[in-house]
Amino acid sequence: MSVSVAVAGATGRLGTLVCEVIEEHPEFELGARLTSRSGPDEGGEAEILVDVSHPDASPGIVERAISRGQRVIVGTSGWDAERLAALRARLAELPGTGAIVVPNFSLGSVLGSTLARIAAPFYDSIEIVEAHHPRKVDSPSGTAVRTAEQMAEARGHRTVEAPFPEQPARGQLIAGIPVHSLRLAGVVAKQEVHLGGAGETLTITHDTHSNEAYRAGIRAALEAVTGLTGLTVGLDSLLGLDRIGAAGETR
Ligand SMILES: NC(=O)C1=CN([C@@H]2O[C@H](COP(=O)(O)OP(=O)(O)OC[C@H]3O[C@@H](n4cnc5c(N)ncnc54)[C@H](OP(=O)(O)O)[C@@H]3O)[C@@H](O)[C@H]2O)C=CC1
Ligand SMILES: O=C(O)C1=N[C@H](C(=O)O)C[C@H](O)C1
Numbered sequence: 001m002s003v004s005v006a007v008a009g010a011t012g013r014l015g016t017l018v019c020e021v022i023e024e025h026p027e028f029e030l031g032a033r034l035t036s037r038s039g040p041d042e043g044g045e046a047e048i049l050v051d052v053s054h055p056d057a058s059p060g061i062v063e064r065a066i067s068r069g070q071r072v073i074v075g076t077s078g079w080d081a082e083r084l085a086a087l088r089a090r091l092a093e094l095p096g097t098g099a100i101v102v103p104n105f106s107l108g109s110v111l112g113s114t115l116a117r118i119a120a121p122f123y124d125s126i127e128i129v130e131a132h133h134p135r136k137v138d139s140p141s142g143t144a145v146r147t148a149e150q151m152a153e154a155r156g157h158r159t160v161e162a163p164f165p166e167q168p169a170r171g172q173l174i175a176g177i178p179v180h181s182l183r184l185a186g187v188v189a190k191q192e193v194h195l196g197g198a199g200e201t202l203t204i205t206h207d208t209h210s211n212e213a214y215r216a217g218i219r220a221a222l223e224a225v226t227g228l229t230g231l232t233v234g235l236d237s238l239l240g241l242d243r244i245g246a247a248g249e250t251r
Helices: 013-024 058-067 081-093 107-122 142-154 211-225
Strands: 003-008 028-034 048-051 071-074 098-101 125-132 172-174 177-183 189-197 200-208 230-233
Touching: 003 013, 013 028, 013 211, 048 058, 048 211, 058 071, 058 081, 071 211, 081 098, 081 230, 098 211, 107 142, 107 189, 107 200, 107 211, 125 142, 142 172, 142 177, 142 189
Parallel strands: 003 028, 003 048, 048 071, 071 098, 098 230, 125 177
Antiparallel strands: 125 189, 172 177, 189 200
């Protein structure tokens, strides 16, 4: 018997792809296509809820889903460290529940952020530039926020060079790291992490050329979520990337 999945944000760019992945997968069936006009109880009978809606709506959608016992996959942006901490605490109050928040379903993006995390302790000069299509509703991107937070943590929150409160054109500080956002026709999604040291720079760039980049990650999250309890952030642990570069890791 197939597992029923409800999709919040089903009419959107990402939601359309999520519905396609579910419909093509032999183990899942699309239980509900939810939009901004759906009622709070719609889709409640599904075993899994995928939220790919809007950063402002996402916390409410996720709270309703976990409180009725659904496994949850979140692809919506806006889940910064503060929101993640609140969700982790909430899941701990509801034993047996589980959610995975995936800032970026693309393999290359996850690898790029992992490389940035590994490099972060070795440089004191770090900036992130992200570019997206002009219809993106938020900035900076969820991926850039997550990358900055992971890099800051890897640095033990040691500050980067040149704080600049009086110079807004130098970017928005996220976890102490300047982040710059571009919104440009012709772009799908791009992130550059720039690191500077004595006599050298290192740039880690990832380009998303089409939403096809998200397909495999969506499938991986769907296949994993029923077996997860508590909060999982990113595809890192599903890909075995979370331990690479961590203290004590030798591979
Ligand atoms: N994790 C990842 O890899 C990726 C994440 N994203 C993120 O996914 C989210 C959606 O992006 P995208 O598909 O481009 O956005 P779209 O604007 O194309 O679609 C948004 C969807 O959410 C619904 N929606 C909008 N507002 C609300 C609301 N208040 N309550 C419930 N549903 C609502 C819309 O319904 P309606 O049709 O009624 O307006 C629509 O179905 C963004 O946060 C984006 O950053 C995007 C790509 C990849
Ligand atoms: O809105 C988008 O398009 C994307 N949003 C996510 C983000 O905010 O990081 C993921 C990806 O960059 C595409």
